[in-house]
Amino acid sequence: MTISLKKMICVGLIISVMALMISLFAGLSFPISQQLTFSLSESAKTIILKVRIPRFLAAYFVGAGLAIAGLTMQSALNNALASPSVIGIHGGAGFFTLLAALIFPYYLHARMFFAFIGALVSALAVYGISHQAGVSKTTLLLAGLAVSSLMSGFVNAMITFFPETVGDKVAFNLGGFSTVITSQLYFAIPVIIIAIVILLKLSRGIDLLLLGDEMATSLGINVGHLRLGLIVLVALLSGVSVAISGLISFVGLIVPHIVRRMTKADTKVHIIACGLFGGSFLVYSDLLAKYLFYPYELPVGLLLSMIGAPFFIYLLIHKKRKLKL
Amino acid sequence: MIEMHDLVVEYGHRRVLCINNVKLKKGEIVTIIGQNGAGKSTLQKCLTGLTEYKGAILVDGKSLKELPSRLRAQKIVYLPQAQSSPVMQVATLVSHGRFPYLGYSHTLREEDRRIVEEAMKATHVDLLKDRFLDELSLGERQRAFLAMVIATESDYLLLDEPATYLDLMSQHELMQILLSLKRQGKGIVLINHDLPVSFSMSDQLILLDHGEVLQSGTPEDFLAHQDHLREVFHVGMKKIEDPHLLYQYVIIQ
Numbered sequence: 373m374t375i376s377l378k379k380m381i382c383v384g385l386i387i388s389v390m391a392l393m394i395s396l397f398a399g400l401s402f403p404i405s406q407q408l409t410f411s412l413s414e415s416a417k418t419i420i421l422k423v424r425i426p427r428f429l430a431a432y433f434v435g436a437g438l439a440i441a442g443l444t445m446q447s448a449l450n451n452a453l454a455s456p457s458v459i460g461i462h463g464g465a466g467f468f469t470l471l472a473a474l475i476f477p478y479y480l481h482a483r484m485f486f487a488f489i490g491a492l493v494s495a496l497a498v499y500g501i502s503h504q505a506g507v508s509k510t511t512l513l514l515a516g517l518a519v520s521s522l523m524s525g526f527v528n529a530m531i532t533f534f535p536e537t538v539g540d541k542v543a544f545n546l547g548g549f550s551t552v553i554t555s556q557l558y559f560a561i562p563v564i565i566i567a568i569v570i571l572l573k574l575s576r577g578i579d580l581l582l583l584g585d586e587m588a589t590s591l592g593i594n595v596g597h598l599r600l601g602l603i604v605l606v607a608l609l610s611g612v613s614v615a616i617s618g619l620i621s622f623v624g625l626i627v628p629h630i631v632r633r634m635t636k637a638d639t640k641v642h643i644i645a646c647g648l649f650g651g652s653f654l655v656y657s658d659l660l661a662k663y664l665f666y667p668y669e670l671p672v673g674l675l676l677s678m679i680g681a682p683f684f685i686y687l688l689i690h691k692k693r694k695l696k697l
Numbered sequence: 698m699i700e701m702h703d704l705v706v707e708y709g710h711r712r713v714l715c716i717n718n719v720k721l722k723k724g725e726i727v728t729i730i731g732q733n734g735a736g737k738s739t740l741q742k743c744l745t746g747l748t749e750y751k752g753a754i755l756v757d758g759k760s761l762k763e764l765p766s767r768l769r770a771q772k773i774v775y776l777p778q779a780q781s782s783p784v785m786q787v788a789t790l791v792s793h794g795r796f797p798y799l800g801y802s803h804t805l806r807e808e809d810r811r812i813v814e815e816a817m818k819a820t821h822v823d824l825l826k827d828r829f830l831d832e833l834s835l836g837e838r839q840r841a842f843l844a845m846v847i848a849t850e851s852d853y854l855l856l857d858e859p860a861t862y863l864d865l866m867s868q869h870e871l872m873q874i875l876l877s878l879k880r881q882g883k884g885i886v887l888i889n890h891d892l893p894v895s896f897s898m899s900d901q902l903i904l905l906d907h908g909e910v911l912q913s914g915t916p917e918d919f920l921a922h923q924d925h926l927r928e929v930f931h932v933g934m935k936k937i938e939d940p941h942l943l944y945q946y947v948i949i950q
Contacts, residue, residue, distance in 0.1 A: 579785070582783040582785070589745060590745050590770065591794070
């Protein structure tokens with residue numbers, strides 16, 4: 373099934389706007405007429421401005437960022453199973469975020485910076501290890517697993533020696549948007565937008581990587597530099613996302629797969645589609661997590677793990693041929 | 698002209714290529730022949746910047762190592778033996794041949810579109826331009842990749858066994874396309890295991906064995922002195938002047 377670019381952007385924008393409307397207005401206890409005429413009570417305005425808009429923006433941009441990061445990883449490493457969580461980037465970002473919480477407990481912006489460093493360190497470690505071991509799909513996944521486990525080990529060591537970080541770790545592992553702080557978004561959203569714009573500029577290079585390293589080099593691309601640049605951008609997107617919302621997995625795996633099945637097109641189109649659908653997907657997931665067991669909120673990371681794992685298994689079983697494992 | 702002087706390629710302690718004073722000219726088809734592992738692909742990869750080497754390679758007088766990669770791609774383009782078939786339309790694939798001139802950001806200009814159209818016509822994939830690569834037959838895909846290589850407008854085309862997977866008539870069509878490119882002044886460097894085709898098509902042949910040039914020259918030179926040919930392939934060649942033959946050179950025991 374293929375959908376044309378225009379239709380896809382229309383659909384993407386419509387579902388994004390719907391996501392926005394539901395996020396802002398669902399569940400607020402005032403009549404519809406007030407919502408439509410925007411003559412809201414002060415309390416409603418406060419809730420929308422101070423809570424719901426930041427939460428929507430955080431979920432949308434993190435979703436877009438993670439989906440695009442997943443797509444880029446899958447193209448750059450020519451591996452349909454690559455995503456920031458599967459190849460260890462999240463583990464690194466997680467550990468370093470906890471380090472920031474420990475060393476700079478009162479300076480919240482340190483977490484974002486540390487998360488980026490952590491994501492970058494793990495990404496480079498995975499890339500470096502698989503390079504030494506012979507870059508193939510399996511070595512990449514195994515290196516990702518190894519780095520993930522290592523980071524997990526460091527986290528456990530940290531909570532053993534510094535028990536006060538347990539609370540942070542649990543909240544972080546479950547991943548959610550209920551504690552989003554607006555000041556984080558002032559930094560995070562521009563960074564995510566800039567990273568996406570740079571990736572759009574490099575999209576032709578990503579297309580050429582899909583032709584194979586030899587062909588890409590033959591046409592004048594420095595494959596090593598491009599791949600490294602893409603990994604840095606993915607680390608940036610992942611790090612920033614993880615710092616805002618904790619560990620949210622499977623968005624980077626599920627959304628690119630759905631987008632690629634919806635439309636056979638070049639990377640630039642896929643990036644735009646992943647942005648629109650990834651953002652909407654995470655917003656809807658967050659809404660579901662918020663209202664499924666109302667008034668109790670599920671962390672959205674938990675919900676996605678429950679959806680994501682079966683999807684991953686489905687991919688492995690039914691699509692083995694197409695995944696080129 | 699491409700000149701190679703004291704060219705040595707080593708993988709660890711193993712020397713895979715050691716050649717000197719080899720010249721490849723524009724407007725000629727040069728076919729590199731030899732057994733598997735003789736160093737044929739290695740030679741092409743040196744020219745593409747895919748392999749580290751010692752020695753000097755000059756392209757039109759300038760050192761290859763000093764050429765930035767996009768400028769090198771404008772002069773030399775390489776089509777490897779194995780190609781991936783990503784989900785990509787033929788027209789998009791061929792337009793990627795313009796990357797050496799456009800880089801990451803620039804969009805295709807009118808002239809680029811014209812070049813892409815002409816490249817697709819040259820290999821008869823213009824009617825397939827909206828089809829996706831994974832839907833095409835091997836022969837059609839090969840022609841699409843060849844169109845991309847033609848779209849680079851590079852002076853030298855290095856093709857590693859381009860006729861693999863092609864049926865007889867497709868092979869013949871491919872050779873006609875290469876002949877036409879040669880007449881346009883391109884330098885074509887082929888690797889081909891098919892001796893009759895190589896002998897019939899080439900202006901120069903280079904016989905490589907264990908990384909060294911055993912013999913180089915015209916097909917007639919090889920006909921006159923067949924010792925090295927027999928040493929490597931355990932067969933000889935003969936020319937039969939018969940207008941009904943597709944290829945004038947045949948293998949003999």
